[in-house]
Amino acid sequence: MxxxxxxxxxxxxxxxxxxxxxxxxxxxxxxxxxxxxxxxxxxxxxxxxxxxxxxxxxxxxxxxxxxxxxxxxxxxxxxxxxxxxxxxxxxxxxxxxxxxxxxxxxxxxxxxxxxxxxxxxxxxxxxxxxxGGTIRAIADIAPHLQIVELTITEAAPVNGYTISELELPADATVLAFGKHEQPLGIPSEDESLAVGDRLIVLADFAVLSEVRQLLVGEDPKQATANADADPGIDADTGGIH
Structure with a gap:
Protein backbone atom coordinates (compact mmCIF):
# COMPACT_ATOMS: atom_id res chain seq x y z
CA MET A 1 0.00 0.00 0.00
CA GLY A 132 -7.48 -0.73 9.19
CA GLY A 133 -8.07 -4.41 8.53
CA THR A 134 -8.30 -7.54 10.66
CA ILE A 135 -5.47 -7.18 13.21
CA ARG A 136 -5.21 -4.39 15.76
CA ALA A 137 -2.47 -4.14 18.38
CA ILE A 138 -4.04 -2.88 21.59
CA ALA A 139 -1.15 -2.67 24.05
CA ASP A 140 2.35 -3.80 24.89
CA ILE A 141 2.07 -4.84 28.54
CA ALA A 142 5.53 -6.32 29.08
CA PRO A 143 8.78 -6.57 27.08
CA HIS A 144 7.57 -9.74 25.32
CA LEU A 145 3.78 -9.60 25.69
CA GLN A 146 1.18 -7.88 23.54
CA ILE A 147 -2.62 -7.74 23.55
CA VAL A 148 -4.08 -7.87 20.06
CA GLU A 149 -7.55 -7.87 18.54
CA LEU A 150 -7.93 -10.25 15.60
CA THR A 151 -10.92 -10.65 13.28
CA ILE A 152 -11.74 -14.07 11.87
CA THR A 153 -11.51 -14.20 8.06
CA GLU A 154 -12.61 -16.64 5.38
CA ALA A 155 -9.00 -17.82 5.16
CA ALA A 156 -8.64 -18.56 8.89
CA PRO A 157 -8.00 -22.28 9.55
CA VAL A 158 -10.19 -22.05 12.69
CA ASN A 159 -13.21 -20.63 10.85
CA GLY A 160 -16.15 -22.78 12.02
CA TYR A 161 -14.43 -24.08 15.16
CA THR A 162 -15.91 -23.59 18.63
CA ILE A 163 -13.94 -21.81 21.35
CA SER A 164 -13.36 -25.18 23.05
CA GLU A 165 -11.82 -26.54 19.83
CA LEU A 166 -9.48 -23.57 19.44
CA GLU A 167 -5.91 -24.59 20.21
CA LEU A 168 -3.65 -21.56 20.49
CA PRO A 169 0.07 -21.83 21.27
CA ALA A 170 0.95 -22.31 24.95
CA ASP A 171 2.02 -18.66 25.29
CA ALA A 172 -1.26 -17.22 23.96
CA THR A 173 -4.58 -16.82 25.77
CA VAL A 174 -8.03 -15.65 24.66
CA LEU A 175 -9.18 -12.80 26.92
CA ALA A 176 -12.46 -11.83 25.23
CA PHE A 177 -14.69 -12.76 22.30
CA GLY A 178 -17.35 -10.94 20.29
CA LYS A 179 -19.61 -12.09 17.48
CA HIS A 180 -19.63 -9.93 14.36
CA GLU A 181 -20.78 -6.38 15.26
CA GLN A 182 -21.64 -7.50 18.81
CA PRO A 183 -20.01 -6.34 22.09
CA LEU A 184 -17.00 -8.20 23.45
CA GLY A 185 -17.48 -10.49 26.43
CA ILE A 186 -16.09 -13.50 28.25
CA PRO A 187 -15.93 -16.36 25.75
CA SER A 188 -18.16 -19.41 26.12
CA GLU A 189 -16.72 -22.78 25.13
CA ASP A 190 -19.71 -23.48 22.87
CA GLU A 191 -19.40 -20.25 20.86
CA SER A 192 -18.55 -20.92 17.22
CA LEU A 193 -16.04 -18.84 15.24
CA ALA A 194 -17.32 -17.22 12.05
CA VAL A 195 -16.15 -14.54 9.63
CA GLY A 196 -16.18 -11.14 11.31
CA ASP A 197 -16.01 -12.45 14.87
CA ARG A 198 -13.35 -10.82 17.06
CA LEU A 199 -10.93 -12.31 19.57
CA ILE A 200 -8.83 -10.39 22.08
CA VAL A 201 -5.65 -12.39 22.65
CA LEU A 202 -2.73 -11.98 25.04
CA ALA A 203 0.35 -13.45 23.37
CA ASP A 204 4.10 -13.63 23.64
CA PHE A 205 5.82 -11.99 20.67
CA ALA A 206 7.43 -15.36 19.91
CA VAL A 207 4.07 -16.92 19.02
CA LEU A 208 2.31 -13.94 17.40
CA SER A 209 3.00 -15.19 13.89
CA GLU A 210 1.40 -18.56 14.70
CA VAL A 211 -1.62 -16.83 16.26
CA ARG A 212 -2.00 -14.69 13.13
CA GLN A 213 -1.90 -17.74 10.89
CA LEU A 214 -4.61 -19.51 12.89
CA LEU A 215 -7.06 -16.65 13.40
CA VAL A 216 -6.57 -14.49 10.31
CA GLY A 217 -5.17 -16.93 7.79
CA GLU A 218 -1.97 -15.06 6.94
CA ASP A 219 0.59 -17.20 5.19
CA PRO A 220 3.60 -18.08 7.39
CA LYS A 221 5.99 -15.61 5.72
CA GLN A 222 3.55 -12.69 5.98
CA ALA A 223 2.56 -13.54 9.57
CA THR A 224 6.19 -13.72 10.68
CA ALA A 225 7.05 -10.40 9.03
CA ASN A 226 4.06 -8.66 10.60
CA ALA A 227 4.66 -10.12 14.05
CA ASP A 228 8.31 -9.13 13.93
CA ALA A 229 7.34 -5.56 13.08
CA ASP A 230 4.99 -5.05 16.04
CA PRO A 231 7.58 -5.05 18.85
CA GLY A 232 9.30 -2.14 17.13
CA ILE A 233 6.32 0.11 17.80
CA ASP A 234 6.98 2.46 20.67
CA ALA A 235 3.83 3.52 22.51
CA ASP A 236 5.14 7.02 22.69
CA THR A 237 3.08 9.47 24.70
CA GLY A 238 4.88 12.55 23.52
CA GLY A 239 3.55 15.10 21.04
CA ILE A 240 3.99 14.63 17.36
CA HIS A 241 4.58 18.03 15.96
Whole structure:
Protein backbone atom coordinates (compact mmCIF):
# COMPACT_ATOMS: atom_id res chain seq x y z
CA MET A 1 0.00 0.00 0.00
CA UNK A 2 1.03 3.62 -0.55
CA UNK A 3 0.90 6.02 2.40
CA UNK A 4 1.36 9.76 2.66
CA UNK A 5 2.07 10.90 6.22
CA UNK A 6 2.01 14.57 7.17
CA UNK A 7 4.30 15.25 10.10
CA UNK A 8 7.70 13.73 10.84
CA UNK A 9 7.44 14.08 14.61
CA UNK A 10 7.93 11.26 17.08
CA UNK A 11 4.80 9.18 16.48
CA UNK A 12 4.59 10.04 12.79
CA UNK A 13 8.14 8.91 12.12
CA UNK A 14 7.81 5.75 14.20
CA UNK A 15 4.57 4.87 12.46
CA UNK A 16 6.29 5.42 9.12
CA UNK A 17 9.10 3.07 10.13
CA UNK A 18 6.69 0.27 11.03
CA UNK A 19 4.77 0.69 7.79
CA UNK A 20 8.01 0.57 5.79
CA UNK A 21 9.16 -2.56 7.66
CA UNK A 22 5.94 -4.20 6.47
CA UNK A 23 6.91 -3.34 2.88
CA UNK A 24 4.50 -0.43 2.45
CA UNK A 25 5.50 2.62 0.43
CA UNK A 26 5.69 5.74 2.63
CA UNK A 27 6.15 9.41 1.70
CA UNK A 28 6.38 12.04 4.43
CA UNK A 29 5.41 15.71 4.17
CA UNK A 30 7.17 18.05 6.59
CA UNK A 31 8.06 21.76 6.78
CA UNK A 32 10.46 21.81 9.74
CA UNK A 33 14.07 21.59 8.56
CA UNK A 34 15.36 19.61 11.55
CA UNK A 35 12.59 17.03 11.19
CA UNK A 36 13.18 16.82 7.46
CA UNK A 37 16.85 16.07 8.06
CA UNK A 38 16.01 13.39 10.62
CA UNK A 39 13.52 11.67 8.30
CA UNK A 40 15.91 11.78 5.36
CA UNK A 41 18.71 10.40 7.52
CA UNK A 42 16.43 7.40 8.01
CA UNK A 43 16.11 7.20 4.20
CA UNK A 44 12.49 8.30 3.90
CA UNK A 45 11.20 10.16 0.90
CA UNK A 46 10.32 13.61 2.24
CA UNK A 47 8.45 16.38 0.47
CA UNK A 48 9.10 19.81 1.96
CA UNK A 49 6.13 22.06 2.54
CA UNK A 50 2.71 22.63 4.04
CA UNK A 51 0.65 19.45 3.99
CA UNK A 52 -2.59 21.39 3.60
CA UNK A 53 -1.54 22.71 0.17
CA UNK A 54 -2.76 20.75 -2.81
CA UNK A 55 0.42 21.32 -4.81
CA UNK A 56 2.49 19.82 -1.98
CA UNK A 57 0.16 16.84 -1.71
CA UNK A 58 0.37 16.41 -5.47
CA UNK A 59 4.16 16.34 -5.26
CA UNK A 60 3.89 13.65 -2.56
CA UNK A 61 1.79 11.51 -4.91
CA UNK A 62 -1.61 11.82 -3.26
CA UNK A 63 -3.33 10.78 -6.50
CA UNK A 64 -1.65 7.37 -6.29
CA UNK A 65 -1.83 6.97 -2.48
CA UNK A 66 -4.15 4.58 -0.66
CA UNK A 67 -4.09 6.32 2.73
CA UNK A 68 -3.31 9.78 4.09
CA UNK A 69 -2.28 10.14 7.73
CA UNK A 70 -2.54 13.79 8.84
CA UNK A 71 -0.47 13.64 12.04
CA UNK A 72 0.59 17.23 12.71
CA UNK A 73 -0.38 19.25 15.76
CA UNK A 74 -2.34 21.73 13.61
CA UNK A 75 -6.00 20.72 13.34
CA UNK A 76 -6.64 23.01 10.37
CA UNK A 77 -3.73 21.56 8.41
CA UNK A 78 -4.86 18.02 9.20
CA UNK A 79 -8.47 18.59 8.22
CA UNK A 80 -7.69 20.45 5.00
CA UNK A 81 -5.25 17.73 3.94
CA UNK A 82 -7.84 15.03 4.63
CA UNK A 83 -10.46 16.81 2.53
CA UNK A 84 -8.06 17.01 -0.41
CA UNK A 85 -7.13 13.35 0.05
CA UNK A 86 -10.81 12.33 0.15
CA UNK A 87 -11.24 13.97 -3.24
CA UNK A 88 -8.50 11.65 -4.52
CA UNK A 89 -10.21 8.58 -3.02
CA UNK A 90 -7.80 8.04 -0.12
CA UNK A 91 -8.62 6.61 3.28
CA UNK A 92 -8.13 9.52 5.70
CA UNK A 93 -6.82 9.37 9.27
CA UNK A 94 -6.62 12.63 11.19
CA UNK A 95 -4.94 13.55 14.45
CA UNK A 96 -6.92 15.57 16.97
CA UNK A 97 -5.77 16.66 20.43
CA UNK A 98 -7.57 15.35 23.49
CA UNK A 99 -8.25 18.92 24.60
CA UNK A 100 -10.92 19.43 21.94
CA UNK A 101 -14.50 19.18 23.17
CA UNK A 102 -16.86 16.42 22.08
CA UNK A 103 -18.70 18.62 19.57
CA UNK A 104 -15.49 19.37 17.69
CA UNK A 105 -14.58 15.70 17.68
CA UNK A 106 -17.93 14.69 16.20
CA UNK A 107 -17.73 17.37 13.54
CA UNK A 108 -14.40 16.10 12.26
CA UNK A 109 -15.11 12.41 12.89
CA UNK A 110 -18.04 12.59 10.48
CA UNK A 111 -15.86 14.04 7.73
CA UNK A 112 -12.86 11.65 7.82
CA UNK A 113 -12.47 7.90 8.02
CA UNK A 114 -10.88 7.86 11.46
CA UNK A 115 -9.86 10.34 14.15
CA UNK A 116 -7.02 9.42 16.50
CA UNK A 117 -5.46 10.80 19.68
CA UNK A 118 -1.76 10.00 19.24
CA UNK A 119 -0.87 11.38 22.68
CA UNK A 120 -2.90 8.54 24.17
CA UNK A 121 -2.38 5.76 21.64
CA UNK A 122 1.13 6.39 20.34
CA UNK A 123 2.36 4.72 17.20
CA UNK A 124 0.29 1.58 17.82
CA UNK A 125 -2.93 3.51 17.48
CA UNK A 126 -1.72 5.52 14.51
CA UNK A 127 -0.60 2.44 12.63
CA UNK A 128 -3.86 0.60 13.34
CA UNK A 129 -5.90 3.52 12.09
CA UNK A 130 -3.87 3.84 8.91
CA UNK A 131 -3.98 0.16 8.03
CA GLY A 132 -7.48 -0.73 9.19
CA GLY A 133 -8.07 -4.41 8.53
CA THR A 134 -8.30 -7.54 10.66
CA ILE A 135 -5.47 -7.18 13.21
CA ARG A 136 -5.21 -4.39 15.76
CA ALA A 137 -2.47 -4.14 18.38
CA ILE A 138 -4.04 -2.88 21.59
CA ALA A 139 -1.15 -2.67 24.05
CA ASP A 140 2.35 -3.80 24.89
CA ILE A 141 2.07 -4.84 28.54
CA ALA A 142 5.53 -6.32 29.08
CA PRO A 143 8.78 -6.57 27.08
CA HIS A 144 7.57 -9.74 25.32
CA LEU A 145 3.78 -9.60 25.69
CA GLN A 146 1.18 -7.88 23.54
CA ILE A 147 -2.62 -7.74 23.55
CA VAL A 148 -4.08 -7.87 20.06
CA GLU A 149 -7.55 -7.87 18.54
CA LEU A 150 -7.93 -10.25 15.60
CA THR A 151 -10.92 -10.65 13.28
CA ILE A 152 -11.74 -14.07 11.87
CA THR A 153 -11.51 -14.20 8.06
CA GLU A 154 -12.61 -16.64 5.38
CA ALA A 155 -9.00 -17.82 5.16
CA ALA A 156 -8.64 -18.56 8.89
CA PRO A 157 -8.00 -22.28 9.55
CA VAL A 158 -10.19 -22.05 12.69
CA ASN A 159 -13.21 -20.63 10.85
CA GLY A 160 -16.15 -22.78 12.02
CA TYR A 161 -14.43 -24.08 15.16
CA THR A 162 -15.91 -23.59 18.63
CA ILE A 163 -13.94 -21.81 21.35
CA SER A 164 -13.36 -25.18 23.05
CA GLU A 165 -11.82 -26.54 19.83
CA LEU A 166 -9.48 -23.57 19.44
CA GLU A 167 -5.91 -24.59 20.21
CA LEU A 168 -3.65 -21.56 20.49
CA PRO A 169 0.07 -21.83 21.27
CA ALA A 170 0.95 -22.31 24.95
CA ASP A 171 2.02 -18.66 25.29
CA ALA A 172 -1.26 -17.22 23.96
CA THR A 173 -4.58 -16.82 25.77
CA VAL A 174 -8.03 -15.65 24.66
CA LEU A 175 -9.18 -12.80 26.92
CA ALA A 176 -12.46 -11.83 25.23
CA PHE A 177 -14.69 -12.76 22.30
CA GLY A 178 -17.35 -10.94 20.29
CA LYS A 179 -19.61 -12.09 17.48
CA HIS A 180 -19.63 -9.93 14.36
CA GLU A 181 -20.78 -6.38 15.26
CA GLN A 182 -21.64 -7.50 18.81
CA PRO A 183 -20.01 -6.34 22.09
CA LEU A 184 -17.00 -8.20 23.45
CA GLY A 185 -17.48 -10.49 26.43
CA ILE A 186 -16.09 -13.50 28.25
CA PRO A 187 -15.93 -16.36 25.75
CA SER A 188 -18.16 -19.41 26.12
CA GLU A 189 -16.72 -22.78 25.13
CA ASP A 190 -19.71 -23.48 22.87
CA GLU A 191 -19.40 -20.25 20.86
CA SER A 192 -18.55 -20.92 17.22
CA LEU A 193 -16.04 -18.84 15.24
CA ALA A 194 -17.32 -17.22 12.05
CA VAL A 195 -16.15 -14.54 9.63
CA GLY A 196 -16.18 -11.14 11.31
CA ASP A 197 -16.01 -12.45 14.87
CA ARG A 198 -13.35 -10.82 17.06
CA LEU A 199 -10.93 -12.31 19.57
CA ILE A 200 -8.83 -10.39 22.08
CA VAL A 201 -5.65 -12.39 22.65
CA LEU A 202 -2.73 -11.98 25.04
CA ALA A 203 0.35 -13.45 23.37
CA ASP A 204 4.10 -13.63 23.64
CA PHE A 205 5.82 -11.99 20.67
CA ALA A 206 7.43 -15.36 19.91
CA VAL A 207 4.07 -16.92 19.02
CA LEU A 208 2.31 -13.94 17.40
CA SER A 209 3.00 -15.19 13.89
CA GLU A 210 1.40 -18.56 14.70
CA VAL A 211 -1.62 -16.83 16.26
CA ARG A 212 -2.00 -14.69 13.13
CA GLN A 213 -1.90 -17.74 10.89
CA LEU A 214 -4.61 -19.51 12.89
CA LEU A 215 -7.06 -16.65 13.40
CA VAL A 216 -6.57 -14.49 10.31
CA GLY A 217 -5.17 -16.93 7.79
CA GLU A 218 -1.97 -15.06 6.94
CA ASP A 219 0.59 -17.20 5.19
CA PRO A 220 3.60 -18.08 7.39
CA LYS A 221 5.99 -15.61 5.72
CA GLN A 222 3.55 -12.69 5.98
CA ALA A 223 2.56 -13.54 9.57
CA THR A 224 6.19 -13.72 10.68
CA ALA A 225 7.05 -10.40 9.03
CA ASN A 226 4.06 -8.66 10.60
CA ALA A 227 4.66 -10.12 14.05
CA ASP A 228 8.31 -9.13 13.93
CA ALA A 229 7.34 -5.56 13.08
CA ASP A 230 4.99 -5.05 16.04
CA PRO A 231 7.58 -5.05 18.85
CA GLY A 232 9.30 -2.14 17.13
CA ILE A 233 6.32 0.11 17.80
CA ASP A 234 6.98 2.46 20.67
CA ALA A 235 3.83 3.52 22.51
CA ASP A 236 5.14 7.02 22.69
CA THR A 237 3.08 9.47 24.70
CA GLY A 238 4.88 12.55 23.52
CA GLY A 239 3.55 15.10 21.04
CA ILE A 240 3.99 14.63 17.36
CA HIS A 241 4.58 18.03 15.96
Missing amino acids: RFVIIGAGRVGLRTARVLREEDHDVTIIEHDEAMIRRARTQEFTVVEGDGSREDVLDEAGIAQADVLGALTGDLNVNFTACMIAKYHGCRTVMRIDEAYREGIYRKYADAVDEVIYPERLGAIGAKNALL
